[in-house]
Amino acid sequence: MSLRKWLVMNKIVLDKELKDYTNSDIEVSYQKQSDLLNIPCLSIKVNNKTDLLLELNGYIDKINIDIVINCDCNIYIDCTSDDMKIKYHYSINNSSKCNVYKYNQVNHINEMCVVDLDSIGSDIEYIFKSICTYKENYDYVINHNCQNTISNITNNGVNKSGAMNIQISGYIPKNIIGCTCNQNNRIINLTNNKCEIRPNLYIDCDDVNANHSALIGKFDDNEMFYLNSRGISEIDATNLLIKGFILNGMENEDILKKITKDIDKYWR
Amino acid sequence: MDTLKITNLSVSVDDKVIIKDFNLEIKSGEIHVIMGPNGTGKSTLTKVIMGDKNYQVLKGDIKFNDKSIKELTTDERARLGIFLGMQSPLEIEGVTNADFLRTAISTKEQDNFKLFEFIKELDKTVDYLKMNKDMIHRGLNQGFSGGERKKNEILQMYMLKPKCILLDEIDSGLDVDSLKIVGNAVMDYYKEYNASILVITHYQRLLNYIKPTHVHVMNNGTIVKSGGAELVKEIEQNGYVKNNKKVESLGTCVVKEMVSHE
Numbered sequence: 001m002s003l004r005k006w007l008v009m010n011k012i013v014l015d016k017e018l019k020d021y022t023n024s025d026i027e028v029s030y031q032k033q034s035d036l037l038n039i040p041c042l043s044i045k046v047n048n049k050t051d052l053l054l055e056l057n058g059y060i061d062k063i064n065i066d067i068v069i070n071c072d073c074n075i076y077i078d079c080t081s082d083d084m085k086i087k088y089h090y091s092i093n094n095s096s097k098c099n100v101y102k103y104n105q106v107n108h109i110n111e112m113c114v115v116d117l118d119s120i121g122s123d124i125e126y127i128f129k130s131i132c133t134y135k136e137n138y139d140y141v142i143n144h145n146c147q148n149t150i151s152n153i154t155n156n157g158v159n160k161s162g163a164m165n166i167q168i169s170g171y172i173p174k175n176i177i178g179c180t181c182n183q184n185n186r187i188i189n190l191t192n193n194k195c196e197i198r199p200n201l202y203i204d205c206d207d208v209n210a211n212h213s214a215l216i217g218k219f220d221d222n223e224m225f226y227l228n229s230r231g232i233s234e235i236d237a238t239n240l241l242i243k244g245f246i247l248n249g250m251e252n253e254d255i256l257k258k259i260t261k262d263i264d265k266y267w268r
Numbered sequence: 269m270d271t272l273k274i275t276n277l278s279v280s281v282d283d284k285v286i287i288k289d290f291n292l293e294i295k296s297g298e299i300h301v302i303m304g305p306n307g308t309g310k311s312t313l314t315k316v317i318m319g320d321k322n323y324q325v326l327k328g329d330i331k332f333n334d335k336s337i338k339e340l341t342t343d344e345r346a347r348l349g350i351f352l353g354m355q356s357p358l359e360i361e362g363v364t365n366a367d368f369l370r371t372a373i374s375t376k377e378q379d380n381f382k383l384f385e386f387i388k389e390l391d392k393t394v395d396y397l398k399m400n401k402d403m404i405h406r407g408l409n410q411g412f413s414g415g416e417r418k419k420n421e422i423l424q425m426y427m428l429k430p431k432c433i434l435l436d437e438i439d440s441g442l443d444v445d446s447l448k449i450v451g452n453a454v455m456d457y458y459k460e461y462n463a464s465i466l467v468i469t470h471y472q473r474l475l476n477y478i479k480p481t482h483v484h485v486m487n488n489g490t491i492v493k494s495g496g497a498e499l500v501k502e503i504e505q506n507g508y509v510k511n512n513k514k515v516e517s518l519g520t521c522v523v524k525e526m527v528s529h530e
Contacts (some may be wrong), residue, residue: 221322226358228342229318229351230372230424237343240371244362244407 015057025050046073076252077102087112095121107134114141117149129246130157132164140168148178159189169200177207186215239267270296270431277328286312288489294464301467304486305508310468314434318352351430353421355437360408393426414441433465439474451477472504
């Protein structure tokens with residue numbers, strides 16, 4: 001994964017009514033209610049290389065977010081809410097590379113995420129982390145609409161006291177050759193509640209590179225023994241292992257601090 | 269004076285008895301070496317001393333400074349000052365060496381933990397062990413070679429300053445230079461802190477640097493022969509097979525004698 005930090009960080013906070021605005025990097029338009037489904041809709045167009053931080057602070061419980069990406073960008077999403085229904089739609093054009101780093105701290109969420117890789121060489125690196133306390137359902141659809149497109153999707157969740165379900169489907173139609181479609185899903189389930197991962201690859205083409213992994217379980221006993229053998233207590237070892245699991249791969253300093261605070265709140 | 273005393277210890281895993289009526293006493297200032305064929309329970313012994321839950325203690329006791337540690341958890345045993353340098357140190361993704369060590373030492377030192385002192389000592393020990401400085405900020409043992417992992421175990425030993433050290437095949441995966449560094453580091457630590465050390469090894473080469481005060485041969489879960497450093501040469505020349513044949517009956521006697529002393 002190649003990471004570049006762009007000079008300008010554009011920040012969008014959804015804590016009150018958002019007005020349309022445009023700058024040289026992004027265009028943001030907000031419709032309070034879309035015509036058909038009575039759901040507010042936020043549209044973001046990325047026109048220049050940029051870092052974009054999207055903060056959802058729980059003021060809105062239903063929203064559709066359309067992100068059209070016309071240029072390389074890093075998108076950081078920090079979502080805090082009690083109860084939320086949300087749909088993200090990413091359209092990645094102009095052979096752009098988009099890195100998404102996302103952290104959810106929610107009680108109950110139904111989230112849909114559709115990625116359309118719409119031009120040759122479009123590339124998404126998606127890293128999602130969550131600490132589940134009640135009920136979280138995620139449904140991903142990754143459409144490889146053009147040749148040589150790349151999707152690397154990582155979902156890491158720690159189930160503290162709830163139930164977490166992830167369904168992820170990658171589609172590569174006929175004649176869309178040279179694509180890479182990877183899904184890496186792991187839930188550390190610290191409860192006896194049922195968690196589920198359903199990874200699907202729908203591939204109608206020979207010349208592709210596709211992998212999927214799904215793992216639900218507790219931390220390895222040997223890892224715990226190793227940490228304990230250095231005098232680290234069970235709770236501190238859990239804290240350390242969760243930090244390693246959840247912080248690994250995340251980039252934004254503010255989000256990292258927030259995750260660290262959440263982990264210390266639950267496991268200390 | 270710190271003493272680790274193992275009495276009549278029998279241990280099983282998955283209903284198979286691995287260690288039988290095992291007796292051993294290690295005091296401060298002593299270096300005990302246990303040698304023996306593969307699968308005789310040497311590594312199991314170190315893990316049982318450390319409190320690995322995968323093993324079931326059938327009978328016997330393990331005491332550290334006259335207090336039984338059998339019911340203590342692994343972290344409680346470690347905080348008493350027992351350290352296990354593992355044969356195959358684990359790779360833990362995302363947990364950096366620095367975070368791991370800081371957590372371990374701040375747990376041990378509680379309110380006395382001083383970050384600046386910790387960083388200074390860590391830097392010094394990394395240099396002493398000729399390790400790459402960037403390893404400290406990498407994931408725990410992540411992408412480390414076999415030798416780097418073993419050096420990392422010794423680094424942890426130096427930082428945690430245990431009283432009783434168990435080293436399980438610390439020489440495996442080490443090249444000649446690294447073996448010398450690790451061997452000398454263990455000896456330097458021993459001299460500085462008058463620690464008690466139990467070394468599990470297959471090869472005499474480590475003992476060119478670590479000079480044992482006691483050598484034991486272990487077979488079928490028990491000590492079959494004990495002696496001084498000269499026993500290592502005997503094993504090197506004759507191997508375990510000949511040695512075991514020679515000492516099988518004697519071995520039983522040794523164990524019985526130790527039991528009767530109890």
